Amino acid sequence: MDNLTKLIRTFILPEVYEILKQIKPNFFTDEKYITNIKKWLSPIINLEDFYVYPINGITEGLNWWSCNEKRGIYKDIGDYEWIDNTGNNIKYITCPSSIDGNFVSIPTDIPVVLDIAYVGSTKIHKINVSDNVEKVFYSLSKPFGLQNIRTGWYFSRKPDIKLYKLHIKTKYYNYFAHQCAEEIIKNFPIDYVYNKLNAQQKSVCNNLNINQSDSVWLGYSYDDNYTKFRRNNEIARLCLTNYFKNYHDKT
Numbered sequence: 001m002d003n004l005t006k007l008i009r010t011f012i013l014p015e016v017y018e019i020l021k022q023i024k025p026n027f028f029t030d031e032k033y034i035t036n037i038k039k040w041l042s043p044i045i046n047l048e049d050f051y052v053y054p055i056n057g058i059t060e061g062l063n064w065w066s067c068n069e070k071r072g073i074y075k076d077i078g079d080y081e082w083i084d085n086t087g088n089n090i091k092y093i094t095c096p097s098s099i100d101g102n103f104v105s106i107p108t109d110i111p112v113v114l115d116i117a118y119v120g121s122t123k124i125h126k127i128n129v130s131d132n133v134e135k136v137f138y139s140l141s142k143p144f145g146l147q148n149i150r151t152g153w154y155f156s157r158k159p160d161i162k163l164y165k166l167h168i169k170t171k172y173y174n175y176f177a178h179q180c181a182e183e184i185i186k187n188f189p190i191d192y193v194y195n196k197l198n199a200q201q202k203s204v205c206n207n208l209n210i211n212q213s214d215s216v217w218l219g220y221s222y223d224d225n226y227t228k229f230r231r232n233n234e235i236a237r238l239c240l241t242n243y244f245k246n247y248h249d250k251t
Contacts, residue, residue: 003242006229010121010217010241012145013196019187023179030171033178037138037153040185044119045127047136050155053163054173057147058117061137061154064163065113073113078231080115090134094118095127099231100220101213108132117142118215121193125214133157142217143193144184150174151181197244204243217241 012020033054038047055061062082066073072087078099083092090111096118097104103122106112108130116127116136120143129136136155141147154163167173197216205212210219210226219238221229226236 004226004229005239005242006237008142008217008239008241009147010142010145011244013193016144016184016188019183020180023176023183026175026179031175032171033168033173035153035178036182036185040190041119041138043124043190044122045116045129045136047129047155050136050157051159051164053154053156053160053167054178055137055139055152055154056150056174056177057141057152058115058137058139060150061152062115064154065135065137071111077233078235080117096122096214098237100235100237101215101218102220103127103214106130106133113137118217120144120190121215121217122191123194123198123214124191131157140181140184142215144188146180146184149177149180151177151184200244201240204240208238210238213237 035052037052041047059082066083069090071089073083073090073092074085074088075083075092076099079092080094080098090113091107092113092115093104093106094115094117095104095106096102101118103125106114106128110132112133113135114133116138119138120140134157139152141151194216201212201216205219208219210221213220217240219240221236221238222234226238229236229238231237
């Protein structure tokens, strides 16, 4: 149990690190923002009807949205703690869930903002996006361990005028994060990390006598031995990254 943590700090696989090392930062020219993220995500989620903007990690996108949101926001107990409950008009939800790492159903009868941070660390499983989903946030921090690079995408059902002027028209965005992100999604399929680590996840969960989450980085349990890891009154979310062998020393 000593290797379990509340913080989800994933690592970079050696083959991913090799791709990153070959990237030459773009210091001197500005380029039109073009991304292939919609196509890469399409086996799991269809975002063709959304506008997309580059952001520095999901958290920056959530800050931008929540600071400008006039309606009251609410979420399930135990969901990502960065978002505060301010009312009951629009629901923030993570899928796979930050509570236990498992896919959940997306409500269709209320306005929804969707955080898909753990996509890319799971097998291919469809997330249905109905018209009530207004915004979606994604990055490669959780699946590929790129939290220090701050890759990210903000998808909006309606155009964001300010971000369009800044990121798309003026071409002010994080070029290095963008370069890294596009190289990763060009070289690795969306279920690569899951297929690479799933056998180890299963072994670790069996040894700890806990349940496998849909996200390969996580397990979960209802056992009272894991009370301090509980996200709500019942479920303990357990980060497994310290148990994975033969990867931490490769970079």
